[in-house]
Amino acid sequence: MITKFRFFPPGRERVAKPRNVSNQRTFLERFISGPWPWLLPAILMLLVFRLYPLLSQLYISMTDMRIATINQANFIGLANYEFLLNDRAFISTVLFTFVYTIVGVAGQFIIGFGLALLLNQPMFGRLVYRLAILSAWVISSLIVGYMWRLMLSESSAGVLNAWLAVVGIDRVSWLSDLTTAKISVIGVNIWRSVAFTMVFMLGGLQTVPLEILEAAKVDGANAWQRLMRVIVPYLRPLIGLNLIFVTIATFNVYEQILALTGGGPGSATETVGLSMFKVAFGSSIGTGGLGLLGRGAAIGTVMFIITFIFALIYLRLWIFTKEDD
Numbered sequence: 001m002i003t004k005f006r007f008f009p010p011g012r013e014r015v016a017k018p019r020n021v022s023n024q025r026t027f028l029e030r031f032i033s034g035p036w037p038w039l040l041p042a043i044l045m046l047l048v049f050r051l052y053p054l055l056s057q058l059y060i061s062m063t064d065m066r067i068a069t070i071n072q073a074n075f076i077g078l079a080n081y082e083f084l085l086n087d088r089a090f091i092s093t094v095l096f097t098f099v100y101t102i103v104g105v106a107g108q109f110i111i112g113f114g115l116a117l118l119l120n121q122p123m124f125g126r127l128v129y130r131l132a133i134l135s136a137w138v139i140s141s142l143i144v145g146y147m148w149r150l151m152l153s154e155s156s157a158g159v160l161n162a163w164l165a166v167v168g169i170d171r172v173s174w175l176s177d178l179t180t181a182k183i184s185v186i187g188v189n190i191w192r193s194v195a196f197t198m199v200f201m202l203g204g205l206q207t208v209p210l211e212i213l214e215a216a217k218v219d220g221a222n223a224w225q226r227l228m229r230v231i232v233p234y235l236r237p238l239i240g241l242n243l244i245f246v247t248i249a250t251f252n253v254y255e256q257i258l259a260l261t262g263g264g265p266g267s268a269t270e271t272v273g274l275s276m277f278k279v280a281f282g283s284s285i286g287t288g289g290l291g292l293l294g295r296g297a298a299i300g301t302v303m304f305i306i307t308f309i310f311a312l313i314y315l316r317l318w319i320f321t322k323e324d325d
Helices: 019-033 036-060 079-085 088-119 126-138 141-151 159-166 178-205 210-218 223-234 236-251 255-260 272-284 293-319
Strands: none
Touching (some): 079 293, 088 126, 088 178, 088 236, 141 159, 141 255, 178 236, 178 255, 210 223, 236 293, 255 272, 272 293
């Protein structure tokens, strides 16, 4: 048997170290010196206040839990989801929610971005205009719903119909007609939420380098070309983030419609969020709901899946898309 010896220069002899201890020290040093100690509290908060409720919701959605017998829930698998897929009323609610969300988000973004472009220009009273528009967003959505319900009332208290009567136009059934009720709830949502997009995009516009805009202007680009070829590409990630926030908020809205129409006439203006609220908790507040927590949790899970898909689409189209040079 031949034994091989390896020689090391003086002062460079190999010293055996416990491998596990060395790896542990390296891991701890990297953990402490890295960003994880700062991120750990936020991660724990997300796990406790986001992940755990989500998992609890998934479990409850597979039970027959009710408010009246909350401690006597039985596991029923996917029965609640099967019921929702076969429920024509729920399918109609989902379709209206899509229309409500798409039209509402488009209106909020177009008007909000337009106001941001306008109020980003030097003008007299610019701060006052910004605060006036922002006041609609500060008001509670429930208060907004009751306020517009009074303004759109067909009685003598209805401000809008009173204005129409002054110019000789007959009263409009804003909240009792199927078509006008849908238009009304979408319009009220745009009126309240447009301020969020305005503030969001206004902050982004103030980060656009003036040198780029001046260079484009020197090259002969008009205002529209500077907007579409300079400003919008520069703000592309911010636009995508704004669309994600606004879409999630619009799709999940319920309290504003609850105060404005209650989902009526019939269920014409009922959104998925309002449907979940009525099914799960409606019986406890006298709105004719069922108190079916399990089925309500199933509706909530459907809402989560749809909004998650929306977010992925926006991330792909607006944030993680590589621009051509």
